[in-house]
Each structure stands twice: as C-alpha cells, then as structure tokens.
C-alpha cells in the first residue's frame with residue numbers, strides 16, 4: 001500500500017530550532033495541536049459538499065471552523081451528516097444545515113478524530129462512544145480525512161494500551177463480554193463494561209460498550225474484525241480498517257499529511 005507523505009509547518013508552530021536571539025519556542029497544548037489538524041482538514045472542504053461531521057474534541061474544532069466559514073459566506077450549500085447526537089447539537093447551534101444517510105447515501109468528505117492510527121492508516125475509534133454512527137457515515141464517504149495530534153500514532157492497533165471499544169446490545173452483555181475476552185485470550189485481553197459513574201455508558205443507539213484491553217498485538221486485523229463481528233450480541237467494533245484516505249497529524253514540528 002503506497003502512502004504519500006508531505007510535511008508542512010504551520011506558521012503558528014515553533015520547531016525549537018530557532019536562532020539563539022529568537023524568543024523561546026512556544027509549546028503547544030494537545031488541544032492546540034488538535035485545532036491545527038482540524039483547521040488543515042477543513043481546507044479540503046468545498047462549497048456544495050455533503051460532509052460527514054465527526055465526534056470528539058478534535059472533530060469539534062473542525063465543525064466549529066465549518067460553521068465559521070459558513071457564517072462568513074466562504075462556504076455555501078453544505079449539508080452536514082453528524083456522527084453523534086452531540087455533534088448534531090453542536091452543528092445546529094452553528095447553523096450548519098443537517099441531514100442523514102437516508103437522504104444522502106453518498107458523502108463527499110468526512111472529517112473525524114481517532115484514538116489510534118497505525119502506520120497503515122488503520123484506526124481505533126470510539127473511545128468517545130460514537131463508533132457505530134461514525135463507521136456508518138465514514139464508510140459512506142468518498143474521502144475520509146482523519147485528524148490527530150501525534151500522541152495518537154501507534155505501531156499497531158491496541159498499542160496505546162488503552163481501550164479497543166466494541167458496541168454490544170445490552171441483553172446479556174456479560175455473556176458477550178466474556179466471549180470477546182475469550183476470543184483474544186492469547187493477547188491477554190481484559191474486557192470491561194464502560195460505565196458513567198455507577199451506570200453503564202449508553203450509546204446514542206441505546207447500546208453498551210465493552211472496552212477490550214490488550215496486552216499483546218492482536219495480529220491479523222481483518223481476522224480479528226471478522227471474529228468480533230461474528231459474535232451475536234456485537235453491534236460494531238472500533239477498528240476502522242482501510243477506511244481513512246488521508247491522515248493529518250499535528251505535532252510540535254508541524255503538520256504531516258499522509259494520503260492513500
């Protein structure tokens with residue numbers, strides 16, 4: 001798989017390589033890096049597009065920017081397809097016209113964050129809980145631009161040691177969690193119900209999320225994906241394989257754009 005890589009340094013990012021007489025380098029916060037990636041992605045948006053609007057703290061910056069450009073008249077005739085109730089609310093508050101996949105089954109471009117990005121542009125998504133709608137919308141896109149700060153880059157999916165989310169129906173969720181854990185027993189998998197306080201976290205679709213914590217590389221991702229989806233009780237998982245067409249990574253050193 002050929003991956004083209006180009007790097008650009010946004011004017012607001014210091015490299016730390018300035019001459020001694022320059023002011024000290026500005027250290028950007030993770031949120032500022034997210035915003036830089038998001039604004040770069042919005043440069044791909046053109047008037048008249050049907051846009052998948054992602055969910056999470058990085059995607060929020062992109063949605064804000066789209067709203068701003070619409071207000072300024074620099075973008076017109078946009079239709080947004082939100083990937084969560086939260087993004088729906090944000091887009092409504094910004095006056096972005098919205099619709100859904102029933103009316104627009106083909107989406108021109110989606111912009112969304114990710115929890116992990118591997119060297120082949122495979123993703124883990126859904127730590128914000130919106131994986132199902134994200135996968136539906138982003139799977140219907142001609143172009144899917146992923147926006148991350150560099151902390152999201154991993155050598156292999158599951159490599160951050162954080163959760164690999166799986167959306168499951170609430171019915172007998174313990175049974176499904178056990179089957180998921182058994183599936184990846186060799187990877188030292190621990191399956192945990194995601195909670196909000198004492199209560200199960202409930203997705204926009206009324207389902208629960210089982211977070212898988214993996215101690216070892218999950219191996220062949222396609223096989224892992226098929227095995228998860230084969231379990232009755234599973235609705236969707238957070239591995240987004242071969243879906244991203246562009247990944248924009250913001251770091252202290254600048255912005256890197258990878259294209260498939």
Ligand SMILES: O=C(CO)[C@H](O)[C@H](O)COP(=O)(O)O
Pocket residue numbers: 054055056057058059112113114115124125126127128129130131134
């Ligand atoms: O998949 C997601 C939500 O379901 C988010 O895109 C992902 O969790 C990244 O979030 P953030 O931009 O806040 O780091």
